Amino acid sequence: MYNKILVFLEQRNDEIKKQSLEAARKGFQLSKELNTELIGIVVGNEIKNLNIVSEHGLEKVIHLKNSKLKNYSSTAYSKLISDFAKENNFNLLLFSHTSMGKDLAPIVAAKLKAGYGADCVSITFKENNLIFERPIFAGKAIMNFSLNSEFKVLTIRPNTVSLTENGYNVNTNVEVIEVPESNLDLRSLTVDYVKSEGKIDVAEADIIISGGRGMKGPENFYLLEEIAQLLNGAVGASRAVVDAGWRPHSEQVGQTGKTVSPKLYIACGISGAIQHLAGMSSARCIVAINKDKDAPIFQVADYGIVGDVLEILPVLKEELKKYVN
Amino acid sequence: MKIVVALSHVPDTATKIKISQDRKTIDQTGVSFVINPYDEFAVEEALRTKEKFGGEVIVVTYGNDNAKESIRKALAMGADKGILIKGETNVDTLTIAEALASEILPLQPDIVFCGKQSVDYDSSAVGQMLAELLGFPSISTVVKLEIDNNIIKAEREVEGGIEKCESSLPVVITTQKGLNEPRYASLKGIMAAKSKPIEEKFFEVKQNRLVVNELRLPESQRKSKILGTDATAVPELVRLLREEAKVI
Numbered sequence: 001m002y003n004k005i006l007v008f009l010e011q012r013n014d015e016i017k018k019q020s021l022e023a024a025r026k027g028f029q030l031s032k033e034l035n036t037e038l039i040g041i042v043v044g045n046e047i048k049n050l051n052i053v054s055e056h057g058l059e060k061v062i063h064l065k066n067s068k069l070k071n072y073s074s075t076a077y078s079k080l081i082s083d084f085a086k087e088n089n090f091n092l093l094l095f096s097h098t099s100m101g102k103d104l105a106p107i108v109a110a111k112l113k114a115g116y117g118a119d120c121v122s123i124t125f126k127e128n129n130l131i132f133e134r135p136i137f138a139g140k141a142i143m144n145f146s147l148n149s150e151f152k153v154l155t156i157r158p159n160t161v162s163l164t165e166n167g168y169n170v171n172t173n174v175e176v177i178e179v180p181e182s183n184l185d186l187r188s189l190t191v192d193y194v195k196s197e198g199k200i201d202v203a204e205a206d207i208i209i210s211g212g213r214g215m216k217g218p219e220n221f222y223l224l225e226e227i228a229q230l231l232n233g234a235v236g237a238s239r240a241v242v243d244a245g246w247r248p249h250s251e252q253v254g255q256t257g258k259t260v261s262p263k264l265y266i267a268c269g270i271s272g273a274i275q276h277l278a279g280m281s282s283a284r285c286i287v288a289i290n291k292d293k294d295a296p297i298f299q300v301a302d303y304g305i306v307g308d309v310l311e312i313l314p315v316l317k318e319e320l321k322k323y324v325n
Numbered sequence: 326m327k328i329v330v331a332l333s334h335v336p337d338t339a340t341k342i343k344i345s346q347d348r349k350t351i352d353q354t355g356v357s358f359v360i361n362p363y364d365e366f367a368v369e370e371a372l373r374t375k376e377k378f379g380g381e382v383i384v385v386t387y388g389n390d391n392a393k394e395s396i397r398k399a400l401a402m403g404a405d406k407g408i409l410i411k412g413e414t415n416v417d418t419l420t421i422a423e424a425l426a427s428e429i430l431p432l433q434p435d436i437v438f439c440g441k442q443s444v445d446y447d448s449s450a451v452g453q454m455l456a457e458l459l460g461f462p463s464i465s466t467v468v469k470l471e472i473d474n475n476i477i478k479a480e481r482e483v484e485g486g487i488e489k490c491e492s493s494l495p496v497v498i499t500t501q502k503g504l505n506e507p508r509y510a511s512l513k514g515i516m517a518a519k520s521k522p523i524e525e526k527f528f529e530v531k532q533n534r535l536v537v538n539e540l541r542l543p544e545s546q547r548k549s550k551i552l553g554t555d556a557t558a559v560p561e562l563v564r565l566l567r568e569e570a571k572v573i
Binding site for chain 1: 336342417452463464484488489536547549554559
C-alpha cells in the first residue's frame with residue numbers, strides 16, 4: 001500500500017488558518033513513517049502568510065490561483081482538489097475538521113470514491129496499515145478503524161496536534177498554478193463573511209467558561225463574559241440556557257451544539273447532562289462550580305468547588321486579575 | 326417544487342453508550358431511537374418551502390425497519406410520502422450517500438434537505454456527498470435560507486461568524502439549529518400519517534470502505550478534586566490552574 005499525502009491548507013481572507021498547520025504536521029509525521037511524498041495545496045488568490053508552512057514540514061506547496069477563488073466555493077474547490085489528487089496520484093488527503101474542512105472534504109471524498117473518516121483524533125501506521133481513531137456519539141465512544149479504499153480522505157480534529165514541538169523546519173518551494181476561468185465551477189459561492197463582533201468562537205477558543213441554569217438568568221452572564229475577556233477565552237452555554245433563550249445557539253456546547261476540546265473548560269452552574277459532557281469531556285483541564293455536590297459534572301472535573309456560582313465568580317475574577325495582564 | 330428530506334434514525338441523545346460484545350458495534354438493548362435532532366430542522370424547512378412554493382415533500386431514509394418510526398414522525402409533521410431504503414447499516418458514509426442517491430436521483434428533486442450531521446456517527450458528511458452524487462451543489466450548516474427566483478441565498482454558521490452563500494437550484498441544504506423552530510405533529514397529522522405511503526426499497530452494498538477494528542469508551546483520568554464549598558477555595562483553584570494544570 002503506497003500513499004502519497006496531500007494536505008489541504010485552508011485560507012480565509014488570504015491567510016492560512018492555524019488548524020491547517022496541524023494537518024500539515026500530521027502529514028509530515030506520516031510521510032516520514034510511510035516514506036512517501038507530501039505536499040500542501042492551497043486554493044485562493046493572494047496568500048499573505050504562506051511562508052509560515054516552512055515551520056510545519058511542508059517542502060512543497062501547490063497554490064491554485066484565481067481572483068475568483070479568494071472566497072470559498074465548495075463546488076470549485078472540491079473539483080480542483082480532487083482533479084489534482086487524481087492526476088498526480090495523491091491518495092491520502094488530509095483536511096482540518098473546521099467549518100470549511102468538514103464542508104469540503106466529503107465532496108472531495110465523493111468525487112474520488114474515497115473512504116472517509118471525519119474528525120480524527122489519531123492517525124497511526126501499524127503493520128503496514130493506517131489506523132484511525134475518531135470520537136462517535138459526540139465523544140461518548142471512540143471508533144478505531146481502517147479504510148480499505150484506494151483513496152482515503154480524513155479530517156483532523158483541531159487542537160490535537162502540537163504546533164510548538166521542534167523538528168518541522170524545512171525549505172518550502174511554492175508552485176503557483178493559475179487556474180483558467182473555464183475550469184471554475186462556481187455554482188455555490190461564498191459572497192460574504194460576517195464576523196461576530198469581537199468575540200472568540202467557542203469552537204476555536206483555548207479557554208471556555210460556560211454557564212448553565214445555575215447562572216439564574218441571562219443578566220448574570222456578564223460575570224462569565226468578564227472572565228472570558230480576562231483569559232482571552234470564550235463564553236459557552238448549556239442546552240438548557242440556550243433553549244430558554246438566555247444565550248445564542250452558537251455558544252451551545254454539547255451533543256446538539258459544539259464539541260469542544262480547549263485546554264481549560266470552566267463549567268459554572270452546569271449539572272452535566274450526558275449530552276453536555278459528551279461535548280466537552282475531551283478538554284485538557286475541567287473545572288466545575290456547582291451548588292449540588294452530586295451533580296455529574298464533578299465526575300468529569302479535575303477541580304471542583306461546591307457552591308453558588310454567583311458568589312464565587314466575582315472572587316474568581318479578582319483572583320485571576322492578579323496573574324493576567 | 327419537488328422537495329426531498331434525507332433523514333436518519335438515531336439513538337436518543339440521552340442514551341448512555343454501551344459497546345457490544347463483539348467490540349465493533351453499539352449495544353442497542355434498551356436504547357430508544359428518535360429522528361436525528363438536526364433532521365427535524367430539515368423536515369420543518371421542507372414543509373415551509375412547500376407551503377410557500379407548493380409541491381410535495383418526500384422523506385427518504387437508509388436503515389432497517391425500525392427507521393419507519395422516524396419516517397412516520399416526518400409524515401405526521403406534514404410530509405407527503407416516505408421511502409425506506411433497507412440495507413446493511415454498518416457501512417461507510419459514502420455508501421450511505423450512494424444508497425440515498427440511488428433513490429433520490431430518479432425523483433429529480435429541486436431541493437434536498439438533511440440535518441447537518443447525525444448525532445450517532447457525527448461525520449457531517451452525508452449531505453455534501455449526496456449532493457455530489459446527485460450532481461448538485463450544496464450548502465452546509467445553514468441557519469438562514471431564502472429561495473428567490475431559483476437562486477438560493479443561505480447563511481451558514483462558521484467559526485467566529487456567518488458565511489453568506491449563494492447557489493443555484495437544484496441544491497442540497499444541510500440544516501443547523503437556529504434555522505427554524507420545528508413544529509409538533511398535530512393529532513390530525515398523526516392520524517393522517519398512518520395512511521400515507523412508505524415505499525420500501527433495497528440497496529445492495531457493493532463495497533464497504535469502512536473496517537471497524539474496535540469501539541471503546543473513552544477513559545477518564547480526572548482528579549475530581551473538590552477544593553471547597555465557598556469562595557474561599559478560589560485562590561487554591563487559581564494556584565492549581567497555574568502550577569499543577571499549567572493552563573493559565
